[in-house]
Amino acid sequence: MTRVILTRGVKEYRATILKYVDKSDTVLEIGSGWGTTTGLLYRAAGKVVGIDKGESYHTAAKTYPWIEFYQIDGFDVSQVLSLGYRFNKVYIDISGCRDIYDVIKIILRYQGAIRPEIIIVKSTKLKGFVDNCQVWNAGLNKDLIVR
Ligand SMILES: C[S@@+](CC[C@H](N)C(=O)[O-])C[C@H]1O[C@@H](n2cnc3c(N)ncnc32)[C@H](O)[C@@H]1O
DSSP: OOEEEEEOHHHHHHHHHHHHOOTTOEEEEESOTTSHHHHHHHHHSSEEEEEESSTTHHHHHHHOTTSEEEEOOTTOHHHHHTTOOOOSEEEEOSOTTSOHHHHHHHHHHHHHHTOOSEEEEEOHHHHHHHHTOOOOOGGGOGGGOOO
16 A cells, blocks of 8 residues: 655655655656755665656756656656656655646556555645545544444
């Protein structure tokens, strides 16, 4: 089962690296932008690849020539799979203000296709939404069961 960690803002997003990533990991960052977080992941992980659907991957590749960056739309999982890596951790930062449906859609796509151990997501909206949800658990709410 893939664990999904939701973060709000770049500070939280990057803070997860120390806790969740080590040299045994092969990490994918979707939405690598200029490569700053991918660069931090590189130091912690065994292997890291950054993908971005925009042109910023050029800048990222110039700044961090020792890291692989590709221009790929993160929703195109088959293109990601064709890179030939077995990613066990996935970082997703496809823009904080994006609709939460898109963010959920991409999480589910990677859960289904790659089944990584962990997906770490930067999305203020999704974290805010989940923060306001509570999971019903009949076992913990026995007094509320209607007999
Ligand atoms: C906030 S920036 C990334 C910053 C970077 N993760 C960092 O921490 O330094 C968001 C990036 O997501 C990229 N993006 C948006 N939708 C995407 C998609 N479907 N696939 C890949 N990249 C996407 C944008 O092109 C943009 O470069």
